[in-house]
Amino acid sequence: MAKHDATERDAVDQYASGSFSDALPDNLWMHIGLIASIALMSLPIVLAAIMSTQSVSQIYEVTNLAPGGQGVDNYTRALFEHNLFAFMINSFIMAIAIVVGKIALSLLAALALVYYDFPYKNAVFVFVLFTLMLPVPVRIVPLFELMVNLDWINTMWAITVPYLASATAVFLFRQHFMAIPASMVEAAKLDNIGGIKFLIYVLIPMSKGMIAGVGVITYVYAWNQYLWPLAVINNEENQVLQVGLKSLEGTAAAGQIEWGLIMSGAIIALIPPLIVLVVLHKPLLETFGLQQK
Structure with a gap:
């Protein structure tokens, strides 16, 4: 007391x-x-x-x-009368294809840059980083000509393939692989494990957080694409959601813009990436080093 x-x-x-x-x-x-x-x-x-x-x-x-x-x-009209539901499906397919393709290609590139010796390896990595200065909008004219020559206009190939190569993802995976202990690499060599098996059974299980973080960033980036799909997709049935939202701006009732319809479309476009960010926010923070594993 x-x-x-x-x-x-x-x-x-x-x-x-x-x-x-x-x-x-x-x-x-x-x-x-x-x-x-x-x-x-x-x-x-x-x-x-x-x-x-x-x-x-x-x-x-x-x-x-x-x-x-x-x-x-408002939401019913936006989804079905103005085809936002179909646009969402196209955007979802595009985003998933870009995420899967970009992660697979970046993992293979990082594997080669870290665990294989070949001439001018550092120069190749510098060249990969140099591509950060040339995003898709800068390359839009030659890319469009290439799509025409390949007969990919109005196809899913046109809005996915140009986004598969990513210097940012290669850099992140390379830095992550370099932090993996060398003893595991030596053990894999003693067990005669090839490069692809080492990637699948060792590197990928140890990189789940990094892969999820890169996947979140890539998904949100792909979902919000507007300029390139607008350039290479001409028919409405293959168009993506961000471009489809533009069609809502022309709606009017009694001479007044239907802002309720437009805002319902904006909320619809916001929900999928928001769900991804909420569900996978932890690996996203780990990717940027803002949260301890």
Whole structure:
């Protein structure tokens, strides 16, 4: 009891001396700042979600920030009347193909750069990094001519193959492989394990977090592609979601733009990458070294 009383007296003394009052405002203002930052960043999404449920007349009432009753109608029209559902399927196929192809190609490239000796290996790696200065929009004209020569216009090949080579993914996998102990490589050599078997049975199981992180980045990047699909896909049935959203801008009711329909399409386009980010956020943080494994 005496010890408890002494502890209470110490707490009272500390509070009276100002140590508690000095610490409290710092923590309080820090939390207020964090809450304000989160609210500010999420405000556009919240407003878009609210507008996606409102009618045209409700949206043009500036002070009306309450959810409306047009949500089901707006989302149904966007998905089926304006073919966003079909566009989503195309975007999903494109994104998955790019993720699988890019990871497979990057793993093989990193395997060669780390575990094989060949002339000018470092120069090859520098050249791979140099391609970061030449993204797809910079190469759009020669790429378009190549697609025409290959007769790939309006095909899934045109919107997937140009994205398969990735200097960023090769760099990440190379750095990760270099951190794997050399003793495992020596053990594999003693067991006469070839390069592909070593990749499948040793490197990939030890790189699941890195692979998942690269997959998340690649999926979100592929899902949001707009310029290249717009250039090489001319018919509507093969178009992707980001380009398909453009068709919603022309909708109007009584001479007014249907912002509720447009916002419902924007929310629909946001949901798949958001789910991927939420489910695989841990390996994504590990990829950038922001979270310990």
